[in-house]
Structures are given as structure tokens and as C-alpha cells.
Amino acid sequence: xxxxxxxxxxxxxxxxxxxxxxxxxxxxxxxxxxxxxxxxxxxxxxxxxxxxxxxxxxxxxxxxxxxxxxxxxxxxxxxxxxxxxxxxxxxxxxxxxxxxxxxxxxxxxxxxxxxxxxxxxxxxxxxxxxxxxxxxxxxxxxxxxxxxxxxxxxxxxxxxxxxxxxxxxxxxxxxxxxxxxxxxxxxxxxxxxxxxxxxxxxxxxxxxxxxxxxxxxxxxxxxxxxxxxxxxx
Ligand code: DX5
Ligand code: ZN
Numbered sequence: 714x715x716x717x718x719x720x721x722x723x724x725x726x727x728x729x730x731x732x733x734x735x736x737x738x739x740x741x742x743x744x745x746x747x748x749x750x751x752x753x754x755x756x757x758x759x760x761x762x763x764x765x766x767x768x769x770x771x772x773x774x775x776x777x778x779x780x781x782x783x784x785x786x787x788x789x790x791x792x793x794x795x796x797x798x799x800x801x802x803x804x805x806x807x808x809x810x811x812x813x814x815x816x817x818x819x820x821x822x823x824x825x826x827x828x829x830x831x832x833x834x835x836x837x838x839x840x841x842x843x844x845x846x847x848x849x850x851x852x853x854x855x856x857x858x859x860x861x862x863x864x865x866x867x868x869x870x871x872x873x874x875x876x877x878x879x880x881x882x883x884x885x886x887x888x889x890x891x892x893x894x895x896x897x898x899x900x901x902x903x904x905x906x907x908x909x910x911x912x913x914x915x916x917x918x919x920x921x922x923x924x925x926x927x928x929x930x931x932x933x934x935x936x937x938x939x940x941x942x943x944x945x946x
Contacts, residue, residue, distance in 0.1 A: 714748070714783035716808045718833040718855050721753070723886065723894045726941040727916045728934050729787045731756040731898070733769060733867045734920030740774075741781045747923065750930035751938070754785035756898070756918045757807070758867075761792040764816060765865035772798075772805045779806030789837065789898065789918075791864045793817045796826055803830035811835030811858050811896075814847055824853050835896070839864060840872050844881040851893055857882050859914065862899030867920040871900030876912040883913025883945060903936040910940045 721727060730752045735743040744755065757775060762768040775786065788807035792798065795812040796819075802810060810832045812823050820836065827834045835856035838847050840863060851857055859879050862869040879897060886893050897909045898918035906917055917937050926933035 714785070715753075716783070716785045718754075718785060718787075718809050718894065719892065721894070723892055723915055724944065725915060726910060726938055726944060727753040727894075728923070728937050729754045729756040729896070729916055729918045730923040730930075730934075731758055731867065731918050731920035732924075733758045734924040736924075740778060743924065744778060744782050744784070747930050748782060748784050750923075751934040752784060752923075754787045754809075754916075755782065756920075757786055757788045758920075759788065759790050759792060759802075760865065764793040764813065765791045767865045772801045775802065775807060776805040785809060787811070787835075789835075789858065795823050799823070799826045800830060803827070803832050807832055809833040809835060809856070811837050811856060813837045813839070813864075814842060814850070815839055820850055821853075824850070837864075837898075838878075840875050844878050844885075847882070848885060851882065851885060852889065852891055854893055856894040856896055856916070857886075858896040858898055858918075860899055861897050861901070861905075861909070864899075869900055871902075871905040871908075873908065876908055879909070879912040879914055880945070886913075901937070903933075903939075906937050906940040907943050910943045911945050913945045915944065
């Protein structure tokens with residue numbers, strides 16, 4: 714299993730299933746099944762009940778599943794103060810750490826801290842945050858995460874209005890010959906994936922569409938990967 718995001722190409726369609734939609738009582742089994750089904754990495758949604766109006770899980774859960782999985786841990790911190798917790802997440806086994814531009818800490822300090830600890834860096838923007846706010850930080854990051862729902866809950870509907878921004882970010886990555894990945898998160902399924910890839914996203918986060926697919930996880934991932942032909946590069 715590849716645990717360094719930089720070893721993947723940013724013109725490759727990758728699937729990062731979010732365990733937020735998994736069965737928490739059988740988490741280790743669900744994770745083994747999703748790896749077997751073809752997941753490229755595992756998306757871990759950390760929520761603090763402050764940055765977002767929901768609480769999910771944190772360091773102890775990540776530490777516990779680390780011993781059960783070789784997948785790249787793609788950690789999405791929806792927390793107000795990432796700076797003071799990054800070390801704990803990195804030590805628990807987070808290979809990649811994405812934080813929100815809208816958090817209360819200085820983005821440059823957060824980026825430097827993540828790098829210092831040897832993890833790859835992602836920066837995430839909420840649906841209303843425009844391209845111009847994140848632009849200058851893109852070259853410093855291994856991934857940009859565009860939220861296609863308001864962060865906080867799984868199972869919401871895809872917001873098509875983020876597609877213009879997604880395209881602006883991809884155009885910037887291409888024009889500047891950057892290796893930065895472009896991830897999209899929220900409401901991604903067999904239908905919406907096409908819009909996401911056509912706008913330049915290459916890493917699809919999907920919770921409900923993978924863990925609750927009526928034909929199982931393998932079919933779910935296959936369905937998402939079908940959109941590879943539509944990649945906008
Ligand atoms: C939302 C989370 C997402 C969410 C995606 O705040 O960041 O990762 O789990 O769930 P679905 O795929 O169900 O929209
Ligand atoms: Zn997420």
C-alpha cells in the first residue's frame with residue numbers, strides 16, 4: 714500500500730472513502746473490506762464540535778485503526794485550533810493532514826508544523842471561500858481540498874456551485890506545473906463524480922456512496938473510478 718501522497722500522480726483518479734459512514738461497531742472489518750475493494754487511501758473526518766456543529770472522533774481512534782490498516786491515512790481536521798493537535802495526529806499515524814483555511818491559526822504556521830512532523834499537507838476551503846483566498850498557499854501544499862458540502866455531516870447533497878472554484882484551482886495547478894492534488898469532499902457518488910472530475914478534481918472523498926452502496930464497496934469504488942475518462946487535465 715502507498716502511504717506517501719507524493720508518490721501518486723495528481724492526474725490520476727483516486728478514491729478516499731470516508732469512514733464517517735462506516736459501521737463504527739465493526740470499524741476494523743469495514744476498513745479491511747474497503748481496502749480490499751480498491752480504496753487508494755482512507756479519509757478520516759475529525760470534528761471538534763466548535764469549527765463544525767458535530768463531534769466525530771480523534772486521536773485514540775486513529776491510533777487504534779493504525780495497527781489494523783496499511784492504507785494512507787488522509788486526515789481531514791475540521792477543528793478550530795489545528796496547530797496544537799497536529800503532533801498528536803501525526804504520532805497517532807496520520808500520513809497526510811488537511812486543515813481548514815478558515816481555522817483560527819496562521820495557515821503558514823500550520824503548514825510548517827505538519828511538514829516538520831513528516832506528514833504531507835492539505836489545505837481545505839469551505840464552499841463559500843473563494844479561490845483568491847487560497848491561491849498563494851497552493852504551491853506550499855500537497856493537496857487542496859474543496860468542500861462540496863458545508864463541513865460537519867455526511868450524507869448531504871453535492872453543491873454544484875463549487876465547481877467553478879474547483880476549475881480555477883486546477884487551472885492554477887496546471888499553469889504552475891505543480892504536483893498538488895485536488896480533492897473534493899461531500900455528496901460524491903456515481904452521478905456527481907462526473908461533474909467533480911470534469912472540473913479538475915482528482916481525489917474523490919466518498920462516505921455514504923462507498924460504505925452504504927447497495928451493491929457493496931467494490932462496486933461503489935468501481936462506479937467512482939469509471940469517471941477516470943472524464944478527468945479534466
Ligand atoms: C463532511 C466530511 C465528509 C463526509 C462525506 O464534513 O468532511 O468527508 O464524510 O460524506 P458523504 O460522502 O456522505 O457526503
Ligand atoms: Zn472530509
